[in-house]
Amino acid sequence: MVNTHGTTAYALIAAIAFAVSMLATARMIPFMKQKQFGQFIREEGPEAHLSKAGTPTMGGIAFILGITVAIIVSMFMPGSDAMGKIAILLSMYAFGAIGFLDDFNKVAKKQNEGLTPKQKLVLQAAFGLALAIFMMSKEGTAMYIPFVRKTVDIGILYIPFVVFIEIAMANAVNLTDGLDGLASSNSAIVACTFAIIGMSVRGGNEPMAVAGQAVFGALIGFLMYNHYPAKTFMGDTGSMALGGVLSAMAIVGHMEWLLPIAGLIYVIEALSVIIQVTYFKKTGGKRVFRMAPIHHHFELGGWHETKVVKVFCAFTFVCCVIAYLSVR
Numbered sequence: 001m002v003n004t005h006g007t008t009a010y011a012l013i014a015a016i017a018f019a020v021s022m023l024a025t026a027r028m029i030p031f032m033k034q035k036q037f038g039q040f041i042r043e044e045g046p047e048a049h050l051s052k053a054g055t056p057t058m059g060g061i062a063f064i065l066g067i068t069v070a071i072i073v074s075m076f077m078p079g080s081d082a083m084g085k086i087a088i089l090l091s092m093y094a095f096g097a098i099g100f101l102d103d104f105n106k107v108a109k110k111q112n113e114g115l116t117p118k119q120k121l122v123l124q125a126a127f128g129l130a131l132a133i134f135m136m137s138k139e140g141t142a143m144y145i146p147f148v149r150k151t152v153d154i155g156i157l158y159i160p161f162v163v164f165i166e167i168a169m170a171n172a173v174n175l176t177d178g179l180d181g182l183a184s185s186n187s188a189i190v191a192c193t194f195a196i197i198g199m200s201v202r203g204g205n206e207p208m209a210v211a212g213q214a215v216f217g218a219l220i221g222f223l224m225y226n227h228y229p230a231k232t233f234m235g236d237t238g239s240m241a242l243g244g245v246l247s248a249m250a251i252v253g254h255m256e257w258l259l260p261i262a263g264l265i266y267v268i269e270a271l272s273v274i275i276q277v278t279y280f281k282k283t284g285g286k287r288v289f290r291m292a293p294i295h296h297h298f299e300l301g302g303w304h305e306t307k308v309v310k311v312f313c314a315f316t317f318v319c320c321v322i323a324y325l326s327v328r
Contacts, residue, residue: 009077010199013070013210014217021066021221025059029225029232032056037107039233046291046299055230058103059222060238063184064096066218067211067245074210084207087134088248094127095170095244099236121167127244128166132159135251144254146261146326151254165256170243172266175273175293177239179305180230182295184219186316187242190262191215193320194249197258201327208253215245228306255327262323265316269293 032038038054071089075082102115115123141158142151154161177183195212198205222238225231234242250259260267272294279288289297298308 007199009074010195010209010213013074014195014213014220016073017063017066017070017214017217018221019066020069021063021218022224023221024062024065025222025225025232028059028062029056032058032232039235046296048299052230052233056232057107057235058100058237059226059232060096060099060234060236060241063215063218063222063234063238064092064241066221067092067214070214070217071210074214079206080210081207083138084205084252085210087131087138088207088211088245088252091127091131091166091248092241092245094130095124095166096237096241098123098127098170099174099238099240102236102240120171124167124170125163128163129159131166131248131251132162135162139252139254142254143256144327146255146257146323149327161256162251165251165259166244166247168270169247169259169263169266170240172263172270173243173246174236174239176266176269176295177234178293178295179299179309180228181223181226182305182309182312183239183242184223184226184234185309185313186265187246188216188219188223189313189316189320190246191219191249193262193323194246194253194255194258197255197324197327198249198253201324205253205255208249208255211245211249211252215242215249228309258323258327261326262316262320264319265312269295272297 033056037056037058039052039057068089071085074080075085098115098120102120105115136158140153141155142153143158144151173183173187176186191212193212195209195216198207198209198212222234226234246263247259250256272289273292276287276289276292279286290300291297295308295312299305
């Protein structure tokens with residue numbers, strides 16, 4: 001277990017991330033309004049969301065800043081694994097940059113279209129490959145298997161596996177970001193879980209613990225303005241960066257298989273889109289869900305979006321408890 005001094009240090013990281021993220025978000029909102037960097041709402045989306053048009057977007061920049069400052073501060077603490085933290089930060093920046101390009105194109109064109117799916121996929125694969133090669137050269141190709149509590153070395157298959165994780169997480173978190181506070185609240189719970197695991201399990205993993213605390217604190221700070229009714233959205237800048245940083249902290253901590261357990265809500269959101277699109281094409285227009293991703297299905301079924309967020313957070317909390325127990 002982590003000693004008291006260590007726990008205090010990790011709490012400080014979360015507090016720094018929270019303060020920087022909250023203050024940066026507060027400053028960004030009027031700036032984005034002035035620059036008319038507002039969200040464009042898909043016409044095929046829920047009708048109730050049309051009123052959100054113009055809400056400042058790209059707010060993810062604020063919590064990226066909070067995470068950055070907190071992790072850099074942690075590098076001056078005793079026993080810091082700087083290389084692991086740098087890998088996590090670079091993954092966040094790389095995927096955040098893809099999201100930023102997407103957001104900026106949408107704002108510049110004044111429509112809800114950014115990078116093409118092919119452009120996103122190529123960039124995501126390139127950045128995922130870079131992280132895979134770095135981790136393979138630094139840490140090897142072993143990964144921890146939950147429940148059975150064993151480490152397995154998968155050799156060269158590690159590279160495509162890591163690339164897949166990075167791409168899948170970035171896009172799944174992006175799909176989850178469809179209601180006020182949905183992606184940020186659920187991601188905060190997942191990040192906190194990885195922080196606890198990094199602090200207390202198998203001797204701990206300092207980069208994963210620090211990154212988890214930083215992401216948790218930064219997202220709570222961002223949620224001060226992102227909860228319903230949202231004063232700002234994270235945009236693709238934020239959701240892509242979250243996918244990058246969450247997957248990277250799991251990879252650096254050799255806990256890759258915890259992602260689909262703790263982050264099962266992301267898997268469900270992505271699968272709901274895949275199922276909907278596939279069924280729609282196969283049946284000539286029929287649908288499984290009222291609308292996909294699945295959070296819109298519940299919303300169109302009469303749930304207020306705050307109820308959807310609360311239920312999804314409760315579900316994620318249970319998944320995270322299971323994830324924690326799977327490695328104890």
